[in-house]
Amino acid sequence: MEEFSLATKIYAGAGAVSALKDFGAKRLLVVTDPFFMENGTAQRVARCAGAAETAYFDAVRRDATVALAAEGTAKLKRFRPDLLVALGGGSAMDCAKAMAYFAQGNFPLVAIPTTSGSGSEVTDFAVLTYGRARHPLVDGRLRPDAAILDSDLLDTLPPERIADTGFDVLTHGLEAYAATNAGAFSDMYARESFRIAYALLPASYAGKKEARLRLHLASAMAGVAISQGGLGVCHAISHSLGGLFQVPHGRLNAALLPAVLSCNANAALHRYGELARFAGMAGSTDAVAVRNLKNGLLGLRRQLDLPESLSQAGIPPEKIRENLPRIVEAVLEDPCIATNPVPVEEGLIRRILEEAGAPAWRRH
Helix, strand or coil, X not given: CCXXXXXXXXXXXXXXXXXXXXXXXXXXXXXXXXXXXXXXXHHHHHHHHCCCEEEEECCCCCCCEHHHHHHHHHHHHHHCCCEEEEEECXXXXXXXXXXXXXXXXXXXXXXXXXXXXXXXXXXXXEEEEECCEEEEEECHHHCCCEEEECHHHHCCCCHHHHHHHHHHHHHHHHHHHHCCCCCHHHHHHHHHHHHHHHHHHHHHHCCCHHHHHHHHXXXXXXXXXXXHHCCCHHHHHHHHHHHXXXXXXXXXXXXXXXXXXXXXXXXXXXXXXXXHHHCCCCCCCHHHHHHHHHHHHHHHHHHCCCCCCCCCCCCCHHHHHHHXXXXXXXXXXXXXXXXXXXXXXXXXXXXXXXXXXXXXXXXX
């Protein structure tokens, strides 16, 4: 039996933050980072809500920690807003989602992403860092009540952020389409998000702002797809390496995804072939289509100036070797592997790391 739900209401377009007034908030708490406080974006967005009282939790940094979420939860309980707004990238949204979840109250959450990648504005996931490990939380109660996709907030995105977060959209679409929980509804969102991202990322990276709203929508579509269909070993390894070495998530996905494609292909050949054709990559057989898909990803990665190996991403091969037991343990504990098309065991993880680290790293 297939089950599908999309509880998050979505507002999209230029100036969409004006929809905040529709929530009738009297007490507003905005979760954001120092950058948006300093440049006035947080205050400008907050004014759209028209609340009599507004407070800010602006301590969010990249890779929100458990301690940060606990600090935010305490502020949420003290201030007791009737509307909670998350403004920023995946870390701000994940922190706000965790705050509302742990506070165990009735705090309607509106997520306003300022990057096009995580899809956290529509997902049941939140990733928090504890120590040097990233821990995904998965629960339906983490899904925001509404998402505002305002293209005006994307105007100043630097190219490297477009590349990093955009490759995350591709990874979400590809992993969701091949995931064991995939169904007819999740497939629609996975296919379309992958097709849009693959087609428009180069234009957005080159500075064409007219592509950015469509990429923003694709990011949300991919978020819907992973909430319904699941993820896979690419994300599990990215979580493990990102926690250990503090490398941005999208850059890790870029280094890993072609290797994951190769290692999953025996079980997911037809699904990958379908996705390749939908994105415009021809192939008379599934094997040819998947070869074209991998070559397409490699070419796009070069276009976006993303790392072609884990070493180029900033993780020396010797560090992989030294930390391999910790890496493998974290991957095997990550809930994302439950829906990978191939059962995940240490040998598979090693093969992916080896291909992603080639030619600098070889298993001894």
